[in-house]
Amino acid sequence: MDDARWQDECVAESENTATTSTSSTMTSTEQRIWDAAIELFGRRGFAATGIRDIAREAGITVATLYHYMTSKEELLCRVMVDAMNVQLTAARPAETRYSDPRERIKHLVRQHVSFHCRFGLVARVTDSELRSLNDGARHQVVALRDEYEAIWQRTLEYGREQGIFDIGDLKLTTRAVLGTCTSVYAWYRPDGPLSVDQISDEYCAIVLRQCVVHGTSS
Amino acid sequence: MDDARWQDECVAESENTATTSTSSTMTSTEQRIWDAAIELFGRRGFAATGIRDIAREAGITVATLYHYMTSKEELLCRVMVDAMNVQLTAARPAETRYSDPRERIKHLVRQHVSFHCRFGLVARVTDSELRSLNDGARHQVVALRDEYEAIWQRTLEYGREQGIFDIGDLKLTTRAVLGTCTSVYAWYRPDGPLSVDQISDEYCAIVLRQCVVHGTSS
DNA sequence: GTCTATATAGCGATAGAC
DNA sequence: GTCTATCGCTATATAGAC
Numbered sequence: 001m002d003d004a005r006w007q008d009e010c011v012a013e014s015e016n017t018a019t020t021s022t023s024s025t026m027t028s029t030e031q032r033i034w035d036a037a038i039e040l041f042g043r044r045g046f047a048a049t050g051i052r053d054i055a056r057e058a059g060i061t062v063a064t065l066y067h068y069m070t071s072k073e074e075l076l077c078r079v080m081v082d083a084m085n086v087q088l089t090a091a092r093p094a095e096t097r098y099s100d101p102r103e104r105i106k107h108l109v110r111q112h113v114s115f116h117c118r119f120g121l122v123a124r125v126t127d128s129e130l131r132s133l134n135d136g137a138r139h140q141v142v143a144l145r146d147e148y149e150a151i152w153q154r155t156l157e158y159g160r161e162q163g164i165f166d167i168g169d170l171k172l173t174t175r176a177v178l179g180t181c182t183s184v185y186a187w188y189r190p191d192g193p194l195s196v197d198q199i200s201d202e203y204c205a206i207v208l209r210q211c212v213v214h215g216t217s218s
Numbered sequence: 219m220d221d222a223r224w225q226d227e228c229v230a231e232s233e234n235t236a237t238t239s240t241s242s243t244m245t246s247t248e249q250r251i252w253d254a255a256i257e258l259f260g261r262r263g264f265a266a267t268g269i270r271d272i273a274r275e276a277g278i279t280v281a282t283l284y285h286y287m288t289s290k291e292e293l294l295c296r297v298m299v300d301a302m303n304v305q306l307t308a309a310r311p312a313e314t315r316y317s318d319p320r321e322r323i324k325h326l327v328r329q330h331v332s333f334h335c336r337f338g339l340v341a342r343v344t345d346s347e348l349r350s351l352n353d354g355a356r357h358q359v360v361a362l363r364d365e366y367e368a369i370w371q372r373t374l375e376y377g378r379e380q381g382i383f384d385i386g387d388l389k390l391t392t393r394a395v396l397g398t399c400t401s402v403y404a405w406y407r408p409d410g411p412l413s414v415d416q417i418s419d420e421y422c423a424i425v426l427r428q429c430v431v432h433g434t435s436s
Numbered sequence: 437g438t439c440t441a442t443a444t445a446g447c448g449a450t451a452g453a454c
Numbered sequence: 455g456t457c458t459a460t461c462g463c464t465a466t467a468t469a470g471a472c
Contacts, residue, residue, distance in 0.1 A: 182401065183397020269467080286437095
């Protein structure tokens with residue numbers, strides 16, 4: 001179970017002030033359902049995952065599963081909202097803690113890459129299952145994602161105002177930088193040659209080169 | 219039908235020597251099945267798309283659909299193999315046509331971004347439905363993807379040998395650069411403010427900054 | 437080559453006993 | 455809170471007429 005208790009771990013690493021609504025008050029059964037959902041939604045996709053699969057993976061019956069949720073889709077929604085909240089909580093200190101835009105973007109990259117390496121299954125769910133949500137739930141998750149993207153965009157804009165960053169189209173560059181960092185989950189394997197820290201460092205360097213005016217990087 | 223006849227268009231733009239096995243000999247019905255599969259697999263995902271959906275979208279019955287294919291999965295496999303072949307055909311001239319590594323990588327970026335903008339649904343399928351294939355079919359597609367990635371990696375390595383590119387870990391950088399360019403399909407909309415050419419230019423600039431040693435870009 | 441009709445299996449979700 | 459059993463429906467795929 002690779003992603004067990006990822007909420008606590010990640011929040012603890014970045015900032016120990018906030019935890020997500022679901023993580024702290026979970027019973028053992030709830031946790032096993034949570035882990036099973038992330039494992040299966042992440043590996044096979046939401047549509048390819050059956051209610052029976054989740055129940056089997058969690059070691060309970062289908063009827064018991066329905067005692068803890070109202071529908072498969074609601075379970076997906078909770079996973080995605082929780083994951084976005086964790087990433088938001090990890091990202092926010094970038095703006096309050098650092099005044100140097102280079103340090104701000106490095107904080108964002110480090111958190112994002114680290115999250116996408118260590119919790120790749122959750123990341124895959126939040127990044128590719130928006131289409132599986134109904135309108136209401138999707139708007140809820142999209143609002144969180146927009147808030148997260150806005151932090152990155154403000155950071156790039158701030159760096160440009162300071163004369164430190166040199167970027168073309170702001171929105172395009174924001175998405176390009178985010179895309180660069182997100183894609184790590186598609187190839188990272190825990191048993192690969194590079195540690196998460198090494199990978200994060202490399203991505204920080206790559207993103208700084210994308211943004212910083214020539215001659216002033218790091 | 220956004221992706222109609224995307225095979226011919228894209229190949230024609232990049233190199234008119236080769237076309238993919240399926241594109242040139244398609245009847246009208248085959249083409250409508252092809253388009254329907256891409257539309258639905260791309261928009262809803264393979265697992266969430268039913269045989270009935272494809273038949274309805276193509277304007278035929280389920281039984282007729284099975285006259286043209288042996289299974290839903292085989293249809294997916296054909297779409298993915300074809301798309302990878304188109305991208306390979308578009309990428310290969312980078313190495314034969316240009317000796318400057320900057321021109322090589324710009325060719326690759328331009329083709330990749332352009333493909334992912336104009337045929338975003340196909341791109342989404344090839345980039346996210348590997349898990350829906352059985353072992354044999356997946357190995358076939360992965361082999362093509364590896365061949366495609368190898369062109370990018372050779373280009374970066376070549377630029378480094380020439381003293382033009384300055385990159386850290388070769389494999390990581392290859393994937394980061396590819397990830398940067400791939401992510402465009404997640405946000406591009408035909409009715410957005412930027413044209414495909416403008417977006418391609420911006421991505422070329424971003425990737426060059428990622429790679430080229432300071433002071434020698436473009 | 438296209439159809440109607442159907443086989444067979446699995447789906448999401450629920451009823452109701454304990 | 456967890457179970458067994460099942461409802462109602464949809465899934466992929468096929469049979470066989472025309």
